[in-house]
Amino acid sequence: MIQNIEISKxxxxxxxxxxxxKGITNNKxxxxxxxxxxxxxxxxxxIWNASDIIIKEGGVYQFTGKGHDHNGKLQLIITDFExxxxxxxxxxxxxxxxxxxxxxxxxxxxQYINTIDNVIIKEVLKEVLNRYGEQLLVYPAAKQNxxxxxxxxAYHTVTMLKLAExxxxxxxxxxxxxxxxxxxxxxxxKIIELSESKNPEYTMExxxxxxxxxxxxxxKEIGNYxxxxxxxxxxxxxxxxxxxxxxxxxxxxxxxxxxEAEVLYYLDxxxxxxxxxxxxxxxxxxxxxxxxxxxxxxxSFYKHK
Numbered sequence: 001m002i003q004n005i006e007i008s009k010x011x012x013x014x015x016x017x018x019x020x021x022k023g024i025t026n027n028k029x030x031x032x033x034x035x036x037x038x039x040x041x042x043x044x045x046x047i048w049n050a051s052d053i054i055i056k057e058g059g060v061y062q063f064t065g066k067g068h069d070h071n072g073k074l075q076l077i078i079t080d081f082e083x084x085x086x087x088x089x090x091x092x093x094x095x096x097x098x099x100x101x102x103x104x105x106x107x108x109x110x111q112y113i114n115t116i117d118n119v120i121i122k123e124v125l126k127e128v129l130n131r132y133g134e135q136l137l138v139y140p141a142a143k144q145n146x147x148x149x150x151x152x153x154a155y156h157t158v159t160m161l162k163l164a165e166x167x168x169x170x171x172x173x174x175x176x177x178x179x180x181x182x183x184x185x186x187x188x189x190k191i192i193e194l195s196e197s198k199n200p201e202y203t204m205e206x207x208x209x210x211x212x213x214x215x216x217x218x219x220k221e222i223g224n225y226x227x228x229x230x231x232x233x234x235x236x237x238x239x240x241x242x243x244x245x246x247x248x249x250x251x252x253x254x255x256x257x258x259x260e261a262e263v264l265y266y267l268d269x270x271x272x273x274x275x276x277x278x279x280x281x282x283x284x285x286x287x288x289x290x291x292x293x294x295x296x297x298x299x300s301f302y303k304h305k
Contacts, residue, residue, distance in 0.1 A: 002041040005067040005076055012064050013038060013076075014084050015045075016094045020057040022050070036063065036076060039093035045076040058199035060084050060094045095198055098147075098155035102137040105154040109184065112161045118177040120226075120233040125184055127222050135191040142190070143200050145295050146272035146279075150197055156275070157184055160267045167263055178260040182240035186264060189215035189241075212253060215241040244268055277301055 005011055015036040023031055029049055036045040064080040116122045141147030141156040160183045168174050192214050193206030216238045223234035239261060245252040246265035256262040276295050284290040284303045292298045
């Protein structure tokens with residue numbers, strides 16, 4: 001633990017890397033500087049002679065180092081480190097997870113799929129889960145901003161499905177099958193856009209194509225694999241994916257032109273923004289203003305209860 005660090009005394013500590021920067025000394029030697037978080041406290045840490053060393057922002061490692069007095073402030077000078085294997089308690093300490101367990105989320109998604117009547121749509125969704133189900137249950141919905149935590153993608157999906165059910169009951173002309181399918185499929189390609197679940201970076205495919213294009217291509221390929229070539233259902237599912245950002249300037253390849261696509265766009269926007277407020281309220285004192293929220297144009301919100 002950080003509280004046990006003493007000057008010049010060696011210590012082993014498991015910690016998460018935050019605010020990582022790489023610099024160069026006056027002697028042209030590379031070094032890392034970062035905040036090391038042990039689950040309770042954090043401390044400034046440095047790794048000298050780091051030209052051949054790779055360490056990742058957000059990574060959790062077991063560090064060996066010694067305390068060092070730098071202008072009256074305690075630092076930790078790292079002499080060695082290795083990737084740490086975490087038990088479940090440690091994983092919860094270092095990685096935020098969805099407020100609902102992945103097994104429950106999995107069952108809820110499957111329950112909505114079971115209500116779908118269109119055989120083609122149902123078979124496509126089952127094939128998606130067959131190929132990508134495990135990743136869908138653990139990946140975040142984003143690298144930052146909304147649902148950027150373990151199982152965030154599945155939690156975002158389930159929350160939107162519940163919203164979609166309410167809309168479907170209110171507006172009878174909406175097609176339940178397309179609405180639920182659009183929710184389940186709209187972000188599923190983020191498992192390819194992002195590199196991993198715990199410390200995600202954008203992959204080359206993610207940077208060059210993005211999850212809307214990747215998802216569109218995968219649905220086309222799955223449709224061909226299932227011998228649903230040129231079926232209207234596949235085309236409509238593709239449209240739901242490529243239009244769900246609502247506006248071309250926000251990344252959509254097309255504006256929504258199905259009623260269900262329009263609803264999908266709004267549901268995605270509602271859930272992402274309200275989740276961002278929920279998360280920031282976790283660290284906001286009642287009767288105070290929240291910090292600014294990027295996805296809400298940098299606005300602060302007053303927490304009145």
